[in-house]
Amino acid sequence: MRRGLISWSREEVPAPVLEARVAKVQDRMRAEGLGAVLVYTSFARPGAVAWLTHFVPYWNEALLLVPQSGATVLLAAFSKRMHGWVTGVSHVGEVQPVSQLGRSAAKLIAERVSAAAPVAALELDALPWPVAEPLSAALGPRLVDATALFASIRQPADETEVRLAQRAVGIAAKALDAVPPGPERASQVLAAIERSARLDGAEEVVPRIAPDLAKGTALLRAEGEMPLGERHALELSVAYKGTWARAARCFAAQEPPSWSKARRWLAEWATQITSVSPPPPPGNIAFWSLEACIGGEPWSVVASAIGPRGTVAAGTLASFSIQLQLADGPWLGAGTVVVGGERPGRLLA
Amino acid sequence: MSFSSACLRAERRERLAAAMAAESIDVLVVAGNPWRSDYLRYAADLAPLCGQVFALVDREGQVQVVAEHPVEAKRFQAEQPELRVSWSNSPIEEIEGAIRVLSRRRVALAPITAVPYRLATGPLASTLAGATALMDRLMLRKSPAEIDAVRRAASLADEGYAVFREAARAGRPEYELVAEVEAFFRSRGCPENFQILGSGGREVRGMHPPGERRLAEGDLVTTELTPCVDGYYAQICRTLVLGRPSEAQLRAFSVYDDALAAGIAAVRPGATAREVARAQNEVFRRHGMGEYVTSEYTRVRGHGLGLYVDGRPAVLEDVELVLEPEMTLVVHPNTYHPEAGYVVHGDSVRVTVEGCEVLTRTPRKLFSAGAG
Numbered sequence: 001m002r003r004g005l006i007s008w009s010r011e012e013v014p015a016p017v018l019e020a021r022v023a024k025v026q027d028r029m030r031a032e033g034l035g036a037v038l039v040y041t042s043f044a045r046p047g048a049v050a051w052l053t054h055f056v057p058y059w060n061e062a063l064l065l066v067p068q069s070g071a072t073v074l075l076a077a078f079s080k081r082m083h084g085w086v087t088g089v090s091h092v093g094e095v096q097p098v099s100q101l102g103r104s105a106a107k108l109i110a111e112r113v114s115a116a117a118p119v120a121a122l123e124l125d126a127l128p129w130p131v132a133e134p135l136s137a138a139l140g141p142r143l144v145d146a147t148a149l150f151a152s153i154r155q156p157a158d159e160t161e162v163r164l165a166q167r168a169v170g171i172a173a174k175a176l177d178a179v180p181p182g183p184e185r186a187s188q189v190l191a192a193i194e195r196s197a198r199l200d201g202a203e204e205v206v207p208r209i210a211p212d213l214a215k216g217t218a219l220l221r222a223e224g225e226m227p228l229g230e231r232h233a234l235e236l237s238v239a240y241k242g243t244w245a246r247a248a249r250c251f252a253a254q255e256p257p258s259w260s261k262a263r264r265w266l267a268e269w270a271t272q273i274t275s276v277s278p279p280p281p282p283g284n285i286a287f288w289s290l291e292a293c294i295g296g297e298p299w300s301v302v303a304s305a306i307g308p309r310g311t312v313a314a315g316t317l318a319s320f321s322i323q324l325q326l327a328d329g330p331w332l333g334a335g336t337v338v339v340g341g342e343r344p345g346r347l348l349a
Numbered sequence: 350m351s352f353s354s355a356c357l358r359a360e361r362r363e364r365l366a367a368a369m370a371a372e373s374i375d376v377l378v379v380a381g382n383p384w385r386s387d388y389l390r391y392a393a394d395l396a397p398l399c400g401q402v403f404a405l406v407d408r409e410g411q412v413q414v415v416a417e418h419p420v421e422a423k424r425f426q427a428e429q430p431e432l433r434v435s436w437s438n439s440p441i442e443e444i445e446g447a448i449r450v451l452s453r454r455r456v457a458l459a460p461i462t463a464v465p466y467r468l469a470t471g472p473l474a475s476t477l478a479g480a481t482a483l484m485d486r487l488m489l490r491k492s493p494a495e496i497d498a499v500r501r502a503a504s505l506a507d508e509g510y511a512v513f514r515e516a517a518r519a520g521r522p523e524y525e526l527v528a529e530v531e532a533f534f535r536s537r538g539c540p541e542n543f544q545i546l547g548s549g550g551r552e553v554r555g556m557h558p559p560g561e562r563r564l565a566e567g568d569l570v571t572t573e574l575t576p577c578v579d580g581y582y583a584q585i586c587r588t589l590v591l592g593r594p595s596e597a598q599l600r601a602f603s604v605y606d607d608a609l610a611a612g613i614a615a616v617r618p619g620a621t622a623r624e625v626a627r628a629q630n631e632v633f634r635r636h637g638m639g640e641y642v643t644s645e646y647t648r649v650r651g652h653g654l655g656l657y658v659d660g661r662p663a664v665l666e667d668v669e670l671v672l673e674p675e676m677t678l679v680v681h682p683n684t685y686h687p688e689a690g691y692v693v694h695g696d697s698v699r700v701t702v703e704g705c706e707v708l709t710r711t712p713r714k715l716f717s718a719g720a721g
Contacts (some may be wrong), residue, residue: 001543001660003531005524006558042383044399058558059384059543059658079648079686081555125441125467126401131476132466192538198528205531206398208424218427219420221396223579224351224538235420246428289419297400298416301438304419321420 001043002058004203004239008089011053013241018091019162021052022072024153029068037108037116037146038135039064042102042126045296048150049074049124051161055090056203062102062130064092065108065301068117075104104230110138111342119226120146123296151294156315161243162338162348165317168245169336169348171200172238176249186211186226189234197238204239210332213250217286217323217330230254233332235321237298245348246291246319248334253310258326259281266322266333271344273302273320273337274312283326289338292318314341354579356611357494359459360392362410364492365392375454377406377480378444385463387656388484390580393432395425396541396674397595401465403444411711417441421659433552448473449577451602459484487695488655490675492581495581495701499654500678502583503697505539510585510711513574513712517590517718523548526572534576543575543582543658551689553645556683561618566592569720570694573657574680584679586695589716591694601689602715608632608682609713616680616698616705622662622670626650629682632665647684654679663715676700677708693696 029037041049042061049064050056062076071093076086078095098104108117121127121135123313124145135143150262155167156190173337178196183189186209197205208219219235220226236250260283263273272278272291290312291299302312314320316339324331338346369377381389381402389395393412395406400417402425403685407413414434416422422436437443445468448456457480458464458473469477491499509530516529529543534542545556548570564570566576568591575584588605590598608629615628629650630642641647654677662670663679681695697708 001541003527003544003558005541005561007560042382042384044382058545061384079555080645081647085557126465129461129464129466129469133469136466136470155473187536190540191532194356195528195532195536198531201524208398208420217421218428220424221398221537222542223396223540224354226538257402284576286421291418299399299418301418306419317358 002056004198005201006058006089006203008054008091009241012164013160015091017158018052018054022066024060025052025066026068028149029152031068033117034120034146034197035113036119037335038105038119039066039150040120040122040131040296045123046242047293048296049297051091051154051293053092054242055086055092057244059275061101061128065105067112072245075101077101077106083224091345093211100130100134106134106138110280115320118142118144120144120149122146122150126296131159141168147295154294155292155313157317157338160293160332161317164243165245165336166240168202168238168240168243169247171197171202171240172236172245172247173238174200176247178250182253183228186222189228190222191237195233196253198235202238202240206237206310207347208235209233212303213330217332217333225292231329235332235343239298244293244319245336246321246334248321248332249334250331251266256326256328258299259276259331262324262326262331262333266335267310267347270320270335270347271340272336273345274339283324283331286325286330288320288322290318290320292316310340314339351411352577353494353498357579360494361391361394362711364487365406366408366410368487372479372483374454374457374480374483375408376630378448378458378468379404379406380455380460380463380465380468381541382463385460385657387488387660388463390656391484391488393666394429396580401439401440405444406446413447415440415447418617438656441465444468445471485661489653489661491655491671491677492675494676495655496677498579498581499583499697499699500708502576502578502581503585503664504710505537505578506585506697507576507709508582509527509534509542509574509576509709510572510587511574513718514696516591517564517570517589517591519564519719522563524561527559530574532667539576541576541577544572546570547691549690551688551690554685555590555691556693560703562593567595568691569598569690571691573693573695580656582654582656582660583659583697583708584654584695585697585711586679586681586683586693587711587716588692588694589621589718591718594715594717596662597688597716601692602694604632604636604686605682605692607715609680609696610684613696613698613705613707616672616678616700618672618674618700618702620625620672622668622672623666624662624666625672625680626664626666630682633682633684641684642684650682651678651680651685651695653677671702674700674702
């Protein structure tokens, strides 16, 4: 569950920026004749509501109703006494504490949305059944999907979001610097990065660790004790005020010479990540993926060496993961970029 | 993967297979995500860090997994090489395809809380309630190995609270306290913890994730800590004062201490969740504080613990679930006090044949911590 710093800084995320994002949705709604858009949020799918309102649920769920015009309404499955906290950390027109999200949303729609207008839910197929069922029962064929609509306006990122990602990257880099020299167990590494990142104001920290690169490159969750090999790698996902960034670093008692070449190549490759002719790597690319926030999840895979290779718009804020097979063993990298177009992209560092 | 975790996995798989056989289910399709991973953990020992994950659990032991992210798929495969793991940008479509292949077998879908709309309206819709109930029954009463995991989590919660007390000093922002506790839990190999807190005086009406507020002398500082060991949560709730507690704070605390004792005394096989809630609430009513045990001021008087942080039963006066031996829950009469502010006080317990065993050991007192 989310347990880092959750607060809304009006300087870092000005209310007009959030209002402009909601207005973008409303413009598209009017063009498509939608009466309302529903956006679900939970610990697992906080991305869309955080982007629109700055609200991030530390647990439980909420449903944002975006009307065709006017202010948003957040139906939050929190008790009434949490109302003050919710309004303090988010920018919404109205907050209603409710016990049953779907049923309450259906009632609200009946009261405030034209009976003829379709209502679109972001990621309708993926909505949890207890939320979707009452909506489906009340709206029937009026309930449609808003996934494509939302994805079409979600990227490129605005400068506010890029600045938050830059801060998250900084928190991640400092946390990786805090790893003690010569650790023997994963818990030593993870304790150091948790402490550093959370003291630095991270909203969330999600580490994954490849404990022994000589044995495998899978990034594990590290539950219980885990001995570290002479070469190991750490991937760190950090959220800062609703915006996520990713970084990774390989560690070795004696760093192989190929690693510095890999790092230099990565810095260049990252700025040309969607190019048809990226710079040649210093080894074989075993895997890469590019993930961006285009819906409820912080990241969805938008391009990959083994999966979809969609068109990624210039200016998209994205994180990449890559594995190289170098002459002296595997190497893992990750980073956060503003994807380039005609001009090179920008690696946040 | 620890030995205890591997034993738990094997034991759960065996219990699930037996329950599926009893209900004539060949394959169970279990959905999960980072928010609701409890059923997935029970059925396939998977704990997603991102994206949707589905497991098709065959009664004979084979498990097929579809993850939404490639790095997660690779992790699951490394954690359990015997699984058949794939990833897809459209995991719901992918799992629908996998279910279609099973058309001649008896397939069921769970749990209601995590199954997505599209699957729940498909051909397995009629199985959702029954399969969820099957898993709920399994998850409610713990095996000895599961109890051991909850016990270890409770012990870690005690240690975590000691770290929290040490970290609580006037001038520190709330989020720094959580940073210290998280670092401690990670140093013990604990990857997950549910923690909220509150700080201040009479104006504080509840707990929340840590904010930027700096602690001040005289503050009541509340927290509930819920570390997770081998997937199982245990919780402790305590309140401290920065500096010396005032008479009003001590007077208020004694009500919560009595209520917690009354709630724990009511935990025994055959008692209902209602009776445990009522025992706590009656203490407040005797002190003329009946309104503070309503939903205006508080949520629940405790809840189940296990693979989910806030499991069944909810300890409320309208919940009739009957307690049975080897259920685990937290009893916490947390609510607002008009003279002191929000106070929390709670312990994790295990229902035994005779009554209950309190798993958390931190003294039940209003702690005093450094005022800077």
